[in-house]
Amino acid sequence: MTILVTTPNGGVGRHVAAALRDREDVRFLVRSQSGVEALGPVRGEVFRGDATDADDVRRAVAGVRRLYLAHPFAEDQVAAETGLGLAALDAGARRIVKLGARAFRGAGTVPDAVTGAHDAVTARLRDAGVPELSVLQPDRFLQNFLPAAASIAEGTLADPAGSGARGYVDVRDIAEVAVAELLADRPVGGEIELSGPDSLTLAELAAQFGAALGRPVRHVDVPLDEAWRAGLAARGVSPWLVDGLHGLYANYRGEGVAGLGDGVRRVLGRAPRSAADFAADQLAPALA
Numbered sequence: 672m673t674i675l676v677t678t679p680n681g682g683v684g685r686h687v688a689a690a691l692r693d694r695e696d697v698r699f700l701v702r703s704q705s706g707v708e709a710l711g712p713v714r715g716e717v718f719r720g721d722a723t724d725a726d727d728v729r730r731a732v733a734g735v736r737r738l739y740l741a742h743p744f745a746e747d748q749v750a751a752e753t754g755l756g757l758a759a760l761d762a763g764a765r766r767i768v769k770l771g772a773r774a775f776r777g778a779g780t781v782p783d784a785v786t787g788a789h790d791a792v793t794a795r796l797r798d799a800g801v802p803e804l805s806v807l808q809p810d811r812f813l814q815n816f817l818p819a820a821a822s823i824a825e826g827t828l829a830d831p832a833g834s835g836a837r838g839y840v841d842v843r844d845i846a847e848v849a850v851a852e853l854l855a856d857r858p859v860g861g862e863i864e865l866s867g868p869d870s871l872t873l874a875e876l877a878a879q880f881g882a883a884l885g886r887p888v889r890h891v892d893v894p895l896d897e898a899w900r901a902g903l904a905a906r907g908v909s910p911w912l913v914d915g916l917h918g919l920y921a922n923y924r925g926e927g928v929a930g931l932g933d934g935v936r937r938v939l940g941r942a943p944r945s946a947a948d949f950a951a952d953q954l955a956p957a958l959a
């Protein structure tokens with residue numbers, strides 16, 4: 672059995688890779704030499720290739736029986752994930768563990784490009800008849816806040832997701848679920864909603880971060896206005912991506928209180944990591 676792992680340096684993928692780096696039967700798809708170096712030593716195989724290049728994809732999936740399928744939110748996401756998934760199926764893969772996203776529910780939500788991309792990929796894989804398909808549907812990642820650690824430490828959690836509450840999830844839990852689904856004799860399969868143990872507002876999340884850091888932290892709302900768009904554009908984010916993120920954040924703002932997914936308990940038989948766990952063992956050390 673060969674397992675192909677995509678995005679092994681990604682937010683979730685790096686933890687999937689860490690769990691599988693000592694196995695002989697794992698192939699890691701890495702785009703660049705710097706990615707090979709970031710991945711570090713593995714017992715299996717490192718395959719240099721681009722998920723959007725049909726030739727690379729055909730060679731990457733040769734002999735693969737199981738696939739961890741992930742891709743960043745990008746204009747090429749649906750093409751890349753669909754191409755990889757269908758090529759793997761053609762090459763004889765039986766199981767795909769796809770990283771998706773939790774669907775928005777409720778009157779205040781609208782179609783958005785992020786969940787739309789996941790829906791499109793999942794529909795193609797289902798139509799193609801993947802024998803064992805697990806679709807991980809995590810809520811918002813706690814690790815999204817790591818790049819803002821310095822300003823959080825100064826007392827401000829600035830974020831445009833509004834005043835609703837949701838089950839912020841630790842990417843280490845998502846990766847553990849992915850690995851369990853990849854390796855199980857009988858995977859749980861189907862849609863697996865993943866969230867943390869509690870539904871938290873951003874004000875509550877800021878307070879938990881503050882408790883771990885030993886100083887007050889408060890949430891400051893960032894309106895989804897022209898200044899927000901201009902800030903992203905100035906950082907080189909494309910207009911397509913800005914529109915997609917606008918739809919995503921509008922849904923975070925509109926959903927109100929998001930339900931909690933039970934996937935961590937269903938697959939791993941334990942409670943998910945909490946925001947306090949994340950703050951203590953990742954956010955605080957990032958500032959040390």
Ligand SMILES: NC(=O)c1ccc[n+]([C@@H]2O[C@H](COP(=O)([O-])OP(=O)(O)OC[C@H]3O[C@@H](n4cnc5c(N)ncnc54)[C@H](OP(=O)(O)O)[C@@H]3O)[C@@H](O)[C@H]2O)c1
Nearest residue numbers: 678680681682683684702721722723742743744772811812
């Ligand atoms: N952030 C959240 O709160 C959240 C919540 C729910 C769901 N999600 C979903 O999570 C997914 C992203 O997962 P993630 O954060 O684990 O991934 P990620 O960190 O966004 O993945 C980045 C990795 O993808 C690799 N990559 C990009 N384009 C590639 C290509 N054409 N060929 C090969 N490799 C390529 C990059 O390689 P290089 O290093 O070479 O560039 C990089 O290592 C998205 O689909 C998103 O919708 C996110």
